[in-house]
Amino acid sequence: MEIVIAGSPRKGMYSDRLAQAYAEITGAEIIYARNVKVGPCHGCGWCRTKGNGICVQKDDMPEILEKAKKADKIAIFSPVYWWQMTAQTKLVVDRLYPMGEEDWKGKTLTVVMNGAAKDDDNEFRLLNGQFQEMADFINIGLRFLGVDTTDDEAFAKALEKVRVLAAEE
Numbered sequence: 001m002e003i004v005i006a007g008s009p010r011k012g013m014y015s016d017r018l019a020q021a022y023a024e025i026t027g028a029e030i031i032y033a034r035n036v037k038v039g040p041c042h043g044c045g046w047c048r049t050k051g052n053g054i055c056v057q058k059d060d061m062p063e064i065l066e067k068a069k070k071a072d073k074i075a076i077f078s079p080v081y082w083w084q085m086t087a088q089t090k091l092v093v094d095r096l097y098p099m100g101e102e103d104w105k106g107k108t109l110t111v112v113m114n115g116a117a118k119d120d121d122n123e124f125r126l127l128n129g130q131f132q133e134m135a136d137f138i139n140i141g142l143r144f145l146g147v148d149t150t151d152d153e154a155f156a157k158a159l160e161k162v163r164v165l166a167a168e169e
């Protein structure tokens with residue numbers, strides 16, 4: 001089972017369409033970060049200590065965490081905002097903090113970032129490196145794709161790359 005965290009604030013636009021094409025092939029369930037109530041991590045550490053995996057915040061995150069724990073694959077689709085993932089994406093990613101070594105074991109992470117930049121631009125290299133650090137830290141495999149979606153022509157090429165990535169699973 002696979003989940004996709006789709007982090008674009010723009011419904012039906014490039015990142016959404018890439019995530020949907022990916023899910024069509026992989027059968028992944030898409031969680032649209034803009035549609036869920038997920039507060040920013042407080043960094044209180046409760047979930048990793050007395051909370052025993054439960055966050056102090058009462059919002060939609062427990063349901064997402066449950067799905068993330070069950071999934072053997074997690075994918076993140078986000079537009080690039082200022083050389084980073086969007087705020088919507090980051091809210092959900094930070095709140096995966098209660099997941100421990102056992103929860104991550106054997107999972108793979110796929111990250112597809114889209115932006116108004118060429119596929120070989122520095123920002124995708126930087127983002128790839130950043131996600132690689134995260135994946136190494138939690139000891140899981142990473143597949144990263146950075147794609148140009150400046151216009152519909154670039155998007156068509158990006159879509160093809162995402163379909164290939166999905167089919168490779």
Ligand SMILES: Cc1cc2nc3c(=O)[nH]c(=O)nc-3n(C[C@H](O)[C@H](O)[C@H](O)COP(=O)(O)O)c2cc1C
Pocket residue numbers: 008009010013014015016079080081082083084114115116117123149150
């Ligand atoms: C606040 C903001 C910051 C952005 N920063 C970047 C950036 O650093 N690099 C980039 O390539 N594109 C950047 N973009 C462009 C978006 O990544 C690009 O338009 C993308 O296709 C949007 O995806 P969407 O169609 O799913 O919304 C930025 C856009 C916004 C609104």
